[in-house]
Amino acid sequence: MYLTGWTALLAALGAVPALWSTGRTFAWVWVLGVLTLALMDAWLAPRPTDVGVRRETPRAVRLTESTAASLEIANLGRRTMRLAVRDAWQPSAGADTSRHRLRLAAGEAARLTTTLTPTRRGDRSADRVTVRLEGPLRLAGRQRSIDAPGVLRVLPEFASRRHLPSRLARLREIDGQTAVQLKGAGAEFDSLREYVIGDDVRSLDWRASARRGEVLVRTYRPERDRRVFTVLDTSRLSAARVGDAPRLDAGIEATLLLSALAARAGDRVQVTAFDRTERARAAGTTGPAMMPALADALATVQPALLEPDWAALARLIQGRLSQRSLVVLLTTVDVSSVDSGLLDAVRALRREHVVLVASVEDPHEAEMLAGREDVTEVYSAAAAARAALERDAVAMRLRQLGADVVTAGPDDLAPAVADRYLALKAAGRL
Amino acid sequence: MSVDYARADVRPSLARRARKRPIALLAAALFVAIVVVLVWSSKPQDYTPLSPDNAAGDGARAAAEILRGQGVDVRKVATLGAARVADPPTTTLVIAEPHLLQEYQVQALLDYPGDLVTLGADDATLAATASGLSTSSDSGSTLALAACDNDDALAAEQVEAGPWTVLGTPAAGVTTCFPTPSGAATYVDLERDAGRLTILVSPDIVTNERLDQAGNAALTLRTLGRHENVVWYVADGLDTSVPTWEGGDGIAPPESVPVSPDFLPPGTLPAVFALGLAVMVTALWRARRFGPLVREPLPVVVRASEATRGRARLYRRSRAAGRAAAALRAHAATRMGARLGVPRAAGADSLVDAITRATGRDRGAITDLLYGAPPTSDAALMTLITELDTLEGEVHRP
Incomplete structure (x- = not known):
């Protein structure tokens, strides 16, 4: 049951005749009368059990994009209904309007559309649908909430996809370079073709030329079917906010760009999100289905306030990878990485694989480092300098262990990691 | 068509729920019954000063009860018009807070063919009776001796006088008693054409709190208990009626009442009360939520730096x-x-x-x-x- 504004107005109108009364009795009688009338009106309203609700929600939407979720309301009773509907979504789903008013004849159905512009990654769920059925006098009505679950998966924004075309061009350049390159590390035999003037005579295949009776050269191409294993660290350090988003989001961006690039380059991509256990995994899919599957897997990854278990991660990687691979650790290089066992894990992985450690830097710390305005700022600069020195020391240890280290701000991490991948590929170190 | 629609659960009807939980229903019914009985039986508590039903310190229930114990019929009236005195010569009309009366009400009261007692003095009455007195006040109350020729006052010997007093030279036929050190009086007795008018200038002596002090009780009971009936009226400033009695036609209340800034039309209070109730209904309207609140799990946001x-x-x-x-x-x-x-x-x-x-x-x-x-x-x-x-x-x- 609920009351409408008309009931309040009617109750207030009682003040006019009360001017001619002498006691409080009249006011009481008036208000109780109005409330009784409202109660009767609510009792006369149509039954909420006659309302049917069906929700149609799109499966997924990319962050910052909009989508429309629809809700079908049907009058399954035999009376005309005047009703108000609240289609409640959690606030971060970014629903534009949640309330709708409509009038349904018996057996009629209407479709309500709510535009959703989510503001956060992950699964955004719809709450119950609340309906209000007005009574014939419009003084009151019946209200019920109906369970109509709906979930919208909000995929990572992948803002770094704008870097993809330039990196793909760079990939093709590497292709072109190595097509005429000598056989060597990072290149594998591609095909034989007829010699044209300008080809390196050292790449002539004498055995094939003898067999075919014409001069043939071997061509090479960059190695394909390498394995790229990306680890997204979801432990406590990934929860810290850098700029406007947690560190984890920068890591997800880097994962998406690297995976898109590696998949185009013909490498096999595996991704795992890990802190003490595996939180998400994407592996096995190739081709056009790979990126949506990856985005879907990473959509619900959230930082956990846990210390990472690097030893368990090293065991997991060694169990999954049988061949030499590129292992990318998207984590935070910090003094605490030494204690948490990152160095030991890198040492263990380094024996069989190429390890790339990528770390998100805080641009705010760079600002602190440049502050010279007053003593307070100089002390801040000193603290930032000390933190930078400590990080440099850890990065140095990692490099001594044979790992590559990339550090960049949240917006630059994805292209930086992609560039390092391309550099490794060009150098034939994969 | 209806198979895939989500619908609200059908709630069991009231009768069915009652059958399921008879004890809860019984408890609810008992609760309602107790509330109704309590509301029905309890009279509203009276906190009006000088009211014969007020048992608080500033009430006059003690005096009224003693009078009743002595066989005097004390009747409280809410409006002057409700007085309807049947036998004026045997009925004392007691008016508390007379300064809240309108001028025409004072005139009507002075025509009353019986004894009149006012608890408190006011200039309108003093002027209308040409007593030659006017109201005044002392800094506090003192014990004062009767010092006059009046049986009631002499019987009381000594009462608390002040802070409210009357000053002036009493006209012929006006007796003033219990003078304070400053020369002011706190008891006025005068003969009108139709009966006596007694003014207890300092009404505190009638209250439950002060009644047992000095001769307060004697003066109060003798003054109020002269006849078998007492009609007790506490003026409230909102009553516009005039007293009525058997055989008297009184003065008709005027069509229009002189307006002063502190005077509101008589219907104002009920209208304001009705508006107050309407505000509560508005609260009921606004308080009902359109569906439950939706939970939003918020991420931890601590700056990395x-x-x-x-x-x-x-x-x-x-x-x-x-x-x-x-x-x-x-x-x-x-x-x-x-x-x-x-x-x-x-x-x-x-x-x-x-x-x-x-x-x-x-x-x-x-x-x-x-x-x-x-x-x-x-x-x-x-x-x-x-x-x-x-x-x-x-x-x-x-």
């Missing part, structure tokens, strides 16, 4: 100029070393050599700047940092 900022605050609080300078020097040295291609493993000497070659500065000064004694004050720290920045700028100059 928070630890560094904390360290900066620690440096500042402990004035660790030396430690801060060491960090900034080391960082500057690292950057300059990277710029000049000096390997990190190389010692301080090779770095200083490289910087000397790059800038052409004095080698001793550079050594002092990078590896000298730590600064001991904030000012020294600022100077050192400025010089360090200048040096670094020279090194980084293309």
Whole structure:
């Protein structure tokens, strides 16, 4: 049951005749009368059990994009209904309007559309649908909430996809370079073709030329079917906010760009999100289905306030990878990485694989480092300098262990990691 | 069509729920019954000062009960018009707070063919009876002796007088008693055409709190208990009616009442009360939520640089100029070393050599700047940092 504004107005109108009364009795009688009338009106309203609700929600939407979720309301009773509907979504789903008013004849159905512009990654769920059925006098009505679950998966924004075309061009350049390159590390035999003037005579295949009776050269191409294993660290350090988003989001961006690039380059991509256990995994899919599957897997990854278990991660990687691979650790290089066992894990992985450690830097710390305005700022600069020195020391240890280290701000991490991948590929170190 | 629609659960009907939980229903019914009985049986508590039903300190229930015990019929009326005195000669009309009466009501009262007692004095009555007196006040109350020729006053001997008093030269037929040291009186008795008018100028003596002091009780009971009936009226300023009695036609209340700024039309209070109830209905309207609140699990948001900022605050609080300078020097040295291609493993000497070659500065000064004694004050720290920045700028100059 609920009351409408008309009931309040009617109750207030009682003040006019009360001017001619002498006691409080009249006011009481008036208000109780109005409330009784409202109660009767609510009792006369149509039954909420006659309302049917069906929700149609799109499966997924990319962050910052909009989508429309629809809700079908049907009058399954035999009376005309005047009703108000609240289609409640959690606030971060970014629903534009949640309330709708409509009038349904018996057996009629209407479709309500709510535009959703989510503001956060992950699964955004719809709450119950609340309906209000007005009574014939419009003084009151019946209200019920109906369970109509709906979930919208909000995929990572992948803002770094704008870097993809330039990196793909760079990939093709590497292709072109190595097509005429000598056989060597990072290149594998591609095909034989007829010699044209300008080809390196050292790449002539004498055995094939003898067999075919014409001069043939071997061509090479960059190695394909390498394995790229990306680890997204979801432990406590990934929860810290850098700029406007947690560190984890920068890591997800880097994962998406690297995976898109590696998949185009013909490498096999595996991704795992890990802190003490595996939180998400994407592996096995190739081709056009790979990126949506990856985005879907990473959509619900959230930082956990846990210390990472690097030893368990090293065991997991060694169990999954049988061949030499590129292992990318998207984590935070910090003094605490030494204690948490990152160095030991890198040492263990380094024996069989190429390890790339990528770390998100805080641009705010760079600002602190440049502050010279007053003593307070100089002390801040000193603290930032000390933190930078400590990080440099850890990065140095990692490099001594044979790992590559990339550090960049949240917006630059994805292209930086992609560039390092391309550099490794060009150098034939994969 | 209806198969795939989600619908609200059908709630069991009231009768069905009652059958399921008879004890809850019984308890609810009992509760309602008790509330109804309590509301029905309890009279509203009376807190009006000088009311014969008010048992608080400023009420007059004690006096009224004693009078009843002596066989006097005390009747309280809510309006003057409700008085309807059947036999004026045997009925005392008691008016409390007479200053709240309108002029025409005072005139009507003075026509009353019986004894009149006012608890408190007011200038309108004093003037209308040509008593030659006017109201006044003392700083406090004192014990005063009767000092007059009036049986009731002499019987009481001594009462509390003040702070309310009357001053002036009493006209013929007006008796004033219980003078205070300042010469003012607190008891006025005068003969009207139709009966007596007694004014208890200081009504405190009638109250439950003061009734047992000195001769207060004697004076009160003798004054009020002259006849078998008492009609008790407490003026409230909102009543516009005039007293009525058997055989009298009284004065008709005027069509229009003179308006003063503190006087509101009689229907105002009920209308305001009705509006107050309407506000409660509005609260009912607004308080009902359109569906439940939706939960939003919020992420933890701590700035990544928070630890560094904390360290900066620690440096500042402990004035660790030396430690801060060491960090900034080391960082500057690292950057300059990277710029000049000096390997990190190389010692301080090779770095200083490289910087000397790059800038052409004095080698001793550079050594002092990078590896000298730590600064001991904030000012020294600022100077050192400025010089360090200048040096670094020279090194980084293309």
